[in-house]
Amino acid sequence: MISTIVATFARRPLFGYLPLVLALIGTGILAFGLWVHHMFVTGLPRLGESFFTASSMAISVPSGIQIFCWLATLWNGRPVLGVPLLFVLAFFVTFVIGGLTGVMVASVPFDTQVHDTYFVVAHFHYVLIGGAVFPLMGAVYYWFPKFTGRMMSERCGRWVVALVFVGFNLAFFPMHLLGLAGMPRRVYTYQPEMGWGGTNLFVSLSALVLATGFLLFFVDALRSARGGPPAGDNPWGAPTLEWATSSPPPPHNFTHIPVVASANPLWQEPDLLPVAAGLRVERRELLITSVAEARPEVRETSPRNTIWPFLAAVATAVLLIWSIFSPWAVVWGSIPLGVTLVGWFWPKGTPEDDA
Amino acid sequence: MKERIVLDLAELPLHGMKSASITWWGTLSFMLIEGTGFALVLAIYFYLASLAPEWPIGAPPPELTPGTIVTAILLASVAPNYLVLRWAERGQLNRVRAGLIAMVLVGGALLVFRWYEFPALHIRWDSNAYGSITWTLLGLHATHLITDLIDTIVLAVLMFTGHGGNKRRLGDVQDNALYWYFVVLTWLPIYAVLYWGPRL
Numbered sequence: 001m002i003s004t005i006v007a008t009f010a011r012r013p014l015f016g017y018l019p020l021v022l023a024l025i026g027t028g029i030l031a032f033g034l035w036v037h038h039m040f041v042t043g044l045p046r047l048g049e050s051f052f053t054a055s056s057m058a059i060s061v062p063s064g065i066q067i068f069c070w071l072a073t074l075w076n077g078r079p080v081l082g083v084p085l086l087f088v089l090a091f092f093v094t095f096v097i098g099g100l101t102g103v104m105v106a107s108v109p110f111d112t113q114v115h116d117t118y119f120v121v122a123h124f125h126y127v128l129i130g131g132a133v134f135p136l137m138g139a140v141y142y143w144f145p146k147f148t149g150r151m152m153s154e155r156c157g158r159w160v161v162a163l164v165f166v167g168f169n170l171a172f173f174p175m176h177l178l179g180l181a182g183m184p185r186r187v188y189t190y191q192p193e194m195g196w197g198g199t200n201l202f203v204s205l206s207a208l209v210l211a212t213g214f215l216l217f218f219v220d221a222l223r224s225a226r227g228g229p230p231a232g233d234n235p236w237g238a239p240t241l242e243w244a245t246s247s248p249p250p251p252h253n254f255t256h257i258p259v260v261a262s263a264n265p266l267w268q269e270p271d272l273l274p275v276a277a278g279l280r281v282e283r284r285e286l287l288i289t290s291v292a293e294a295r296p297e298v299r300e301t302s303p304r305n306t307i308w309p310f311l312a313a314v315a316t317a318v319l320l321i322w323s324i325f326s327p328w329a330v331v332w333g334s335i336p337l338g339v340t341l342v343g344w345f346w347p348k349g350t351p352e353d354d355a
Numbered sequence: 356m357k358e359r360i361v362l363d364l365a366e367l368p369l370h371g372m373k374s375a376s377i378t379w380w381g382t383l384s385f386m387l388i389e390g391t392g393f394a395l396v397l398a399i400y401f402y403l404a405s406l407a408p409e410w411p412i413g414a415p416p417p418e419l420t421p422g423t424i425v426t427a428i429l430l431a432s433v434a435p436n437y438l439v440l441r442w443a444e445r446g447q448l449n450r451v452r453a454g455l456i457a458m459v460l461v462g463g464a465l466l467v468f469r470w471y472e473f474p475a476l477h478i479r480w481d482s483n484a485y486g487s488i489t490w491t492l493l494g495l496h497a498t499h500l501i502t503d504l505i506d507t508i509v510l511a512v513l514m515f516t517g518h519g520g521n522k523r524r525l526g527d528v529q530d531n532a533l534y535w536y537f538v539v540l541t542w543l544p545i546y547a548v549l550y551w552g553p554r555l
Contacts, residue, residue, distance in 0.1 A: 233356060244356050259362050275358045278365030287364065288375055296364055298371035342509050347518045355370035355522035 001139050002088055006070045008142075008238040009085035010077025013264050016069040023062035023069075030059040040111045049108050056106035060099055067092060082236065083157030087138025090165040094130025098123060101176065116186075119179025125172050137164070137217060144221070145235050149247040150228030156220040163213030170206035174199045239264030244273050257287060260294075283351040301352035308344035315340045370523045372444070382530045386537045389499070393541050396492055397548060403484045404552070411478070412485040416553035418475035425468045426546050429539045432461045436539075440532040443525045448514065451528060455511035458535070462504035469497050492545055499538050506531050 007014045014020060033055035040049055070092070079085065101123040105111045114120055137160070144152050183196045190196065234243035244266055245253055256275035262268055279285045279299060288298040319333030347353045373379050404410045439454035472493055480490035510528055518524050 256358055256360070271357060273356045273358050274361040276362035276364050277360045278363045278367075280365075287367075288371060288377065291374060296362070296367055297375040299364060299367045299369055300371070300377060301369070338505060342505075345509065346513075347521070347524065353518070353521065353523060355524075355526075 002070060002091065002135050004238075004240060005084045005088050005135075005138055005142050006073050007264070008236050008240075009080050009082055009088075010073045011080065011237075012073065012077040013239075013267075014069065015072040015076060016065075017263070019065055020069045023065040026062035027059060027066075030055050030062065034059060034106075037106055037111070040108050041115045053106050053108055057103055060103055063095075063099055067096065082141075083152070083154060083161060084138040084142035084236075086158065086161040087134050087141065090161060091130055091134040091138070094126055094134060094165075094168065097173075098126025098128075098130050102127060114179050116184055117179035118175040118183045118185060121185055122172050122175035122179060125168075125175075129168060129172075134164070140217075140221065142236070143242075144224065145231030146242055146247050146249070148225050148228070149231055150224050151231050151235060152224040152228060153220050156216060160213050160217045160220065163209055163216060167206055167208075167210030167213055171203050171210050174203050174206075178203070234266065239267040241265060283354070301354075304348065304350050304352060306344070306348070308340060312337065312340040312344055370526060372526060372529070376526055376530075378526065378530050379533075382534055386534070389537070390541065393495065393545065396488070396495060397544065400488045400492060400548060400552075403488055407484065410485065411489075411553045412483045414476070414478040414482075414485060417472075417477065417489070417550055419550055421468050421471040421475050422546060422550050425465055425472065426542065428461065428465055428468070429542055432458070432465075433536070433539060435461065436532050436535045440529055443528040443532070446520070446522070446525060448520050448525075451525065452511070452514045452519070455507060455514060455528065458507050459504065459511055462500060462507055465500050466497075466504065469493075469500060489549060492549060496538075496542055496545055499541070503531070503535060503538055506534075 003014055003020060034052055036044065036048065036052035037056045040052075070088075101119070105114065105120065105123055141152055141157055144150070178196055178199055181196060183190070183194070183200070231247045233246055235247075236243070241258055241260065242249070244258065254275070256277055257279075258265070259274040259276050261274075276287070276296065279287070284302045284304065285299045286302055287296055288300045289296050315333070315337040319329055319337055322329030322333055370376070435454055435457050439451060439458060442450040442454055473490070476486070476489050476493070478486040478489065480486050510524075510531055513519065513524060514528070
């Protein structure tokens with residue numbers, strides 16, 4: 001998502017596509033080995049904890065590769081500061097801060113110190129809000145014209161970015177300090193002599209700024225959906241295929257299947273879409289291609305409308321619910337299920353059966 | 356946006372084999388899912404064995420005869436299965452019909468001997484953890500034998516109808532034969548663990 005937005009607004013192809021993809025896969029693999037960092041103080045064996053510490057710290061390497069590739073793309077491009085890109089910039093700052101505290105809490109002694117304090121609350125909101133919500137809001141601004149056919153307001157959007165980014169940081173950054181000062185999570189009150197009151201009040205007020213930003217975002221989305229200016233096919237001058245069809249797209253997306261020769265097809269030929277023709281219309285056909293090179297191989301069929309999958313679903317549901325009450329449901333229930341599956345499979349004599 | 360036709364698909368075939376067929380991919384993915392299921396149940400067997408003070412719990416090791424007969428039939432069935440696959444590839448309908456009938460008989464014979472495998476365990480499924488996991492392993496594989504037998508019967512009947520010579524349906528026969536290899540292969544580690552594990 002971020003890679004798509006960054007390339008479009010930097011007006012150039014992504015820098016380091018291959019390392020970016022590998023970093024994404026690396027993040028996914030390392031992610032399997034870090035969930036125990038949520039339970040460092042539960043009394044697990046030391047060896048296990050160090051494995052999850054290593055994994056939690058190592059994930060900063062692929063994450064760093066991604067951030068640097070995106071920065072290099074912007075550095076070498078001619079960035080247009082549209083609202084989606086502003087959200088991505090907000091993501092960079094916020095997510096990197098969350099990553100820095102992430103390396104800190106990955107260490108068991110430090111985590112034991114700040115466990116269940118506001119430091120952890122600050123850390124994971126920087127990661128989650130910065131890493132997921134900001135890009136998601138950017139993506140809504142980016143693809144809203146495609147799925148509604150109307151633009152969201154650029155002016156309103158800039159206010160949303162500013163309110164959300166500033167409000168978020170004012171609300172959540174002081175939580176680091178509160179956590180280090182010992183304020184625990186999930187308490188509704190505390191003694192006045194703890195000295196957290198002033199900062200905590202500031203946090204609460206800043207949360208209102210953040211909430212105002214979100215409110216403005218939803219107001220903008222609702223207003224634009226009804227009365228925004230028409231978007232056209234490709235309002236951002238983006239290079240990817242979804243911008244070659246109309247906004248909103250027809251149910252079938254494309255009348256003919258596009259033929260693609262690069263990762264940024266619309267920058268190669270902005271006004272002309274190369275397509276493939278020859279699929280029949282009196283038979284439901286779709287295309288099967290080779291796995292790696294996407295060479296067209298077969299005109300495969302897809303089935304006609306049929307009641308059998310529904311009957312199979314009903315038979316499965318009856319079997320499973322019945323099996324809660326009696327094990328014999330598995331035996332007797334499999335008979336109607338078998339009948340519906342065979343009925344689903346059995347050739348119907350339609351043109352789709354031809355081979 | 357203006358479109359320019361650069362590729363004509365009209366000459367492509369209507370049906371493909373192996374990686375050009377979606378049912379082939381479906382069969383492969385199904386093997387992956389089922390294979391993971393078998394691996395998990397085997398892992399549970401070893402886990403329970405590692406916890407129990409004695410293994411098998413309260414029973415002698417299973418009798419070898421029925422399970423070994425099943426293994427022998429399964430291994431022998433690889434030959435006719437291979438022939439059915441080749442005949443279906445070449446579109447030799449009469450041989451495919453004969454081969455499928457043979458495979459139906461093989462599947463039926465396997466179920467008969469599988470029936471005797473359960474009492475040969477000398478324990479009920481609800482006696483203890485050993486009984487539960489052995490019945491689960493055997494039952495899980497028996498489910499595969501039953502479903503594959505039904506598939507093979509349906510395909511055998513289909514081959515005698517007007518749809519028989521259709522390449523798409525011959526492709527189904529090939530996928531079914533491919534899946535039979537999987538049923539045979541998964542049985543070998545289960546046989547080793549179930550029958551020879553307690554004898555080590």
